[in-house]
Each structure stands twice: as C-alpha cells, then as structure tokens.
Amino acid sequence: MYAQQALYLDLDRSSHVLREVDDPEILGPVDFGLREWERCRALCFGGGAFMGSVLPGSNRLVFTGPSPCWQGFFVSSMGGAGAIFENVGVNYVSIAGRASVPSVLVLRRVGQRDLEVEIVPVDAEKLWQGGTGETERGFYSLQRWIWERYAHTFPSLPRVLAVGPGALATDFGAIGSSKPQTSGSPGTPEDWTLSPADGWAGRGGLGSAMVHDHNVYGVIFGGSFIDVDLDDRRFADTWFENRYKVRMLAKDLDATVKYRYDPEIHTGGTLGVNFAKLKDRLFYFNYRSIVWPREKRLAVHERLILGHYLAQFNSETIQTRQFSNCGEPCPAVCKKLRDRFKKDYEPYEALGPNCGIFDQRSAEALVGRCDEVGFDAIQAGGVLSWLLDLLAEGLVRPSDLGVDEVPVFDPENFDPVVDSARNARIAMALVDGIVSRRENLDLSDGARTAAARLGERVGKPGEVSDRLVANLAGDKGWMVPNQYWVAGMFSPMPLMGRYYVHYGDEFLPPDKLGIFNAGRMVQELFLDNLGFCRFHREWVEEVVPDLFRSFWKNDVDLAAHHRSLARRLWANNATVPWESGRVVDLLHRFVRRKLDEAGGPVGGAEAPRPEIEIWLARFDANPRDTALAWWQQVRRSCEATLAREP
C-alpha cells in the first residue's frame, strides 16, 4: 500500500499541519506539486516512491512551483537529497504564504513520529557577506551558518537547502545544497561535514520563488532513520535478474559507463564525454560559432578544447579519479571534482567556451562565483555570454555596463590562458553588477525586460535583444536552452530548460519532432514523478513500472498516468515564438549542418535528404517566417499527439 503524507506550511499564519495524501491521482512529487500549484501557487518539494531505497538514482529531491523566469509551473530536482529527506517522515512539503521576516525552516523528525517544525528568522543579507577572515560567501556562508547552528540538533545527518544573493536580485536564483558526509558510521555530529559535491535545483529559478514569494532563505531537514522502503537488495536483484539476467549493480554499472569513466575516450562525466564527443557541435562565443564553417569549428575544438580545456580536466580530475556521488550510493559517481570545484558539462560550457573561456582556472572562477551568488548556471551563462557579445561587437560600451574592458571574442590567435582570464574577469564584474542591480544590469524583472530597456538606452533595441538566446513564454518568461545544438532544444513545450524534449541530433521534420517531443516529455515526467535520476533511465524506464506495481501493490498504468499528467501541463502551455534572430540562426544552421555532414542523413528516424533540402531552401529564402512555421508545426504535432494517446 503506497501511503503518503504531506506537511503543509502556511507561512502567513506561521502554522503547519500534517495530512495523509488520499488522492489516488497523486503518485509522486510532480502530481502533488501540480495540485498545490493549482490550489495556491505553493512551492513544494518531495521524494519519489522509492526514496530511501537501494535502487541507484531513486533519491532525487524534486521541487515544483511557479517559476519566476519561465512564468509557469516548473519542475526542478536535486540529486541524492531524497535519501536524507526520507528521514523527515513525509513524502512532500508544501510551502504557502509569506513569512513576516526572512526565515529558515527547520524540519526535524524525532523518534518514531514527531515532526518538529521551526520557522526561525535569519539575516541572510548579512550572512551572505561571510564573516571576517572566512573564505565562504553567498550561498556557501548562509548554508554554513544554518549547518553550524542546527545540524547538531538532528538525530542523524541532516541536509541544508539555501539560496544566494542572486535569488533576491534576479528571477533565476537556484536552490543549492552541499552533500553532507560523515567520517563515522553513522557518526556523531562531530563527524559530520559538508562536502564539495554541491547539488543544485537550478533550472526555473525556484530559489528566487522561495525568497520572493515565501521569504524563505534556507531549509534544514532530516531526522531519525526509520527504513520502510525497498531496502532489501535481494528483492531488487531478483527483479533485475528476471529482466536482464544480471544483478542490479552490474546492470547499473553497464548503463552508466559514460558518467563514470568511458575507457574508449579516456574520460568521463558529462563534461569529459560531451567535450570529447560534441566536437563541431559545441557552442563558442555566445553561439557565434554556428555560422562558422565546419573546419573552423573543428579547429577550435582541436586547439582550445582538446588541446587545453579538456586536457586540463582529464589530467586534473579524471586521472586523479576525483569522483563522487550526489548523496546516494550510486556507482555512476558522476560528480567530477577538482578540489572544491564540481564539474558538469552544462555550467562549464555555458560559463566556459560560450563565454569565450577555454581555461579551467578561469571557468572555475566564474562558475564558482555564479554558484556563490546562487544563480542557475545555465541561465547565468546565457546572460553573460550575451552581454560579452554585446561588448565585443560594440553594441554597448564598457561604461554602459560598468566594466572597463572589452572581451576577446574571436578564436583567431586566442590565448586560452590570458584571453580566458580577461573574459572571466569581465564576466565576474558583470555578475557583481547583476547582484547589485547596477543600472543596465537589473535583471530582477527578467532578461527580456532588461534587454529591451538596455536596447532603448543605447539606441539599438532590435540588435541588443537579437543576440539573447532563450526560449520564451508569455510576456516575460525566458529560458536559456540546454547547451546542445539540436532542434528539439528550441521546442514550444510547456516546460523548457529540462529534457522534456527529443534532443537527438538527427534531423526530424517538425511534425515528427513534435511526436518525439511528446513521447520524451511523458518519460521525463515519469522519471521526475518517481524521483529518479535520469542518468539511470536506460533501465528505470523499463523496470520501474512493473516494480512499482509489484512493490506497492498498486495496479496503476504509469504510462497512462504520465500521459495524462503531460496533458495537464500542456493545458498551461504559454510558450511563444522566439524574439531573437540568433535563435532563428541556430535552427537554420542546424538544418544546414545536417545536410553538410559527411554522407548526409542516414537511416533510423532521420528524414530523407530531399526533406532536409526542402527545409533548408525555405530557411535560406526566409529564415524568420520559416522558423515560425517550424515552431507552429512542432507545437501542433506535439499537442495532437498528447491529445490522441489514451
């Protein structure tokens, strides 16, 4: 029997109540969060049906709520945090109302049943400054303060969620959390520390929602350990053996090779594998590289990525095997570290080569600064690369943005150390300006508003907005796309910035892309709603529906359930076509690249060559109108697919 319980906080009244969740339509944190969003625009977090179990990847903490930057319902998640959240003794937390003063929530289970809830005042703006002599600032110093003040009051290792000043200053603040660890087993508070493996629920700016809507700057949660879930590895192993004839761990090791270490390319993790394999499909200098000839993109990859950026990563992180996990016993150990810096592909692309930074020291400084202020790193990368591009092109002067240098934004004679350091220095000065809401850098109302205002001020309204790459929703919603040059990343889905799209590199005509998008959206919703890490999707999507029915004695059709959930999200789809000419270029040049690639399109789902030629001819003749027609066809097709399926 899958019995669920939720904690409802009403911060207007400083009250809380615990209740059973008796709605059969609620199977996971996305179902619960959507209901709470519809009810009162609550910010929620919770775990999936196998939270706390031995299944690798089953412990994501899933956040839902109104996204300030996307301007709609959003789902974001954090690896491993569900393993400790299980000790709170509830499946979900719903936060409604606004605390009267900036606050931290303390959620602590004591003994078998009692859940203690405290709402304590916090001077976050002072704590973000860090103490005298301390090196930690921003998100890290606030997190440290919460940890030192409250961790020892928990009966087992707790976990902290916190935000940085970026959450207050913008609409894209993330919720961050460093993985706690203990040197004992389970250890006493003296053995507990915070590790350098940070986790972020970054996309969607739910950290900004937590601060602006609820006056909450942090949460610490945990409690007594009472295991009631799928803790018997033999039970899980039986499932895997029946399905795959291998034990669970062996199957998972096989499915997660690239996240751990891929011996074929001598690297691992998302950073290592993507920078090794994407080659001419990487973005450089605010996407300027998309218009370069393929040979030029490959030459930059050879000299600046393979020769320097990736070489540094491989020698410093891969060869020294600085691998960690997100907080659950996961054999993928996808967290790749160099000292205190955790390295994933998307932050180190969006705030790396796409900002004209090809050196790990400079990228670490910039990513580290963005983490410190608590930005969604991809959103921050999109804003900074855009501003650097404007400076490099002379569309704005350094004095317009309060900086005193112009970036180097050309690969010709680019010095990976010296020029990267210069670009990172300017980008960090821009971060300071954004956090202090300096004139022309006030992003509190979103990047589209800021771009329109800046364009007016410098007398170039169209040109300034034209270089900001984002998917759009409503009047103000914006989302910097995930860093893959594929058509699916520019789709009109109700929730962009995650992987609720088909993001294969093959050319699919828009009506087919819409069908594929619908299918992927349903599967990704399933993963989020069950609280699973998508890096394990290869077996999770196959095994977990049966496992759920068997273990929880619930004969729900999970595929139908998540198609229905996708339809409910689609009903709130507020996406609008792009305003930026560079996004049109991204799509146009994607089609051209597909035709240019050696041998042309082949097999599989890919369209035949004449179909690509037809679309390319249309783009060449009229890029904007063709992009709009493409967008509309994807949308119609996806909507029809979701409506059609049972």
Ligand code: SF4
């Ligand atoms: S793959 Fe990485 S993020 Fe996913 S569960 Fe494993 S360690 Fe955590």
